[in-house]
Amino acid sequence: MGHSHGHSHGASANRTRLVIAIAIIGAFLVAQVVGGLLSGSLALLADAGHMAGDLVGLVIALIAAVVAARPATDRQTYGFQRFEVFGALVNGVILLVVAATVAVGAIGRLVGDASGEPHEVEGGLMLVVAVLGLAANIAALLVLRGGASASINVRGAYLEVLGDTIGSVLVIAAAGVVLATGWDAADPIASLAIAALIVPRAVLLLRDVMRVLSQAVPAETSVAEIRTHILGTPGVIDVHDVHVWAITTGAHVFSAHVVAEPEELVGERRGCLLTQLGECLEEHFDVAHSTFQLESAEHAAHEHPSHA
Known part of the structure; x- marks a missing residue:
């Protein structure tokens, strides 16, 4: 019960973080778009497009977090926590789309400059914005950082804002080059760098999503270690399946078939063994839901070959 209460409190805190981050990003987005249009900076507009993607992503993350907080039903027996993974x-996908859009625009600008159609950039306004x-x-990052390690949904939102933060640094650098040298090509080159930085983070996030959706063993969990812990429990003979x-994150x-000594399968000792096993999984491996099928050696011998 303590684990459930802690998860509920953490989910509520994550929703609050997302609301604050949405307010911060949304308040600045309009100013950035206007600044990009007035300065003629593609990098600034690319950063604004990335920020718009951040805003959409944050809203999706918030919706997913709200849905995930709904209680379990007869149709959704594990609840709606998987919606956090769908949000991620x-x-x-949004990150990849933004990266492709920014890259295409930047290449088009560079080709245009090479063909004698230079695009003047107002470096001063670009720098200020x-x-x-x-x-x-940075403000949005500080708000989201606390929930990024505990929720794949918040992590996705955090990575989007982190990418936009790096993008802002690149735009500042490009603006400095434009002001110092008048080399306007620094603007689309910065845009390409922004796109290049977005892709790896998107791929890593999608890898984590696919790990959950494919029901793979969590990256930080070792089945061999779990097996060793279970076999070390007094009265346990073997473990399989x-x-x-x-x-979600x-x-x-966890589920397993546990072969136990005959005396462990009757009366209060059966309940005590189940309690020991459940507490072991929760304490050492942070497993919220564990299911054990206790069985005798004779019963196990008649089962199909084990999966693991």
Whole structure:
């Protein structure tokens, strides 16, 4: 019960973080778009597009977090926590779309410059807006950082804002080059760098999403270690049909068939063994839901070959 209460409190805190980050990013987005249009900076508009993607991603993350907080039903027996993973999936796709859009625009600008159609950039305005954008992104990062390690949904939102923060730094650098040298090509080159930085983070996020959706063993969990712990429990002879997966980040699920001594399978000793096994999984491996089928050696001998 304590684990459930802690998860509920953490989910509520994550929703609050997302609301604050949405307010910060949304308040600055309009100013950045206007600044990009007035300065003629593609990098600034690319950063604004990334920030718009951040805003959409944050809203999706908030919706997913709200849905995930709903209680379990007869149709959704594990609840709606998996919606956090769906939110992270959408955020990963948004990141890739933004990266592709920015890259295409930047290449088009560079080709245009090479063909004798230079595009003048107002470096001073570009610099001012980029600095303000950096401040807004840093504020949003600080808000989201606390929930990024516990929720894949918040992590997706955090990665989007982190990418935009790096983008703002690149825009500032490009603005400095434009002001110092008048080399306007620094603007689309910065845009390409922004796109290049977005892609790896999107891929890593989508990899984590696919790990959850494919019900793979969580990256930080070792089936061999779990097996060793279970076999070390007094009265346990063997363990097989071991399955470990995650509903969402931090919500691990476990099931296994445990072969026990005959005296451990009757009366109060059966309940005590189940309690020991469950507490072991929760304490050492942060498994919120564990299911054990206790059986005798004779019963196990007649089962199909074990999965793990």
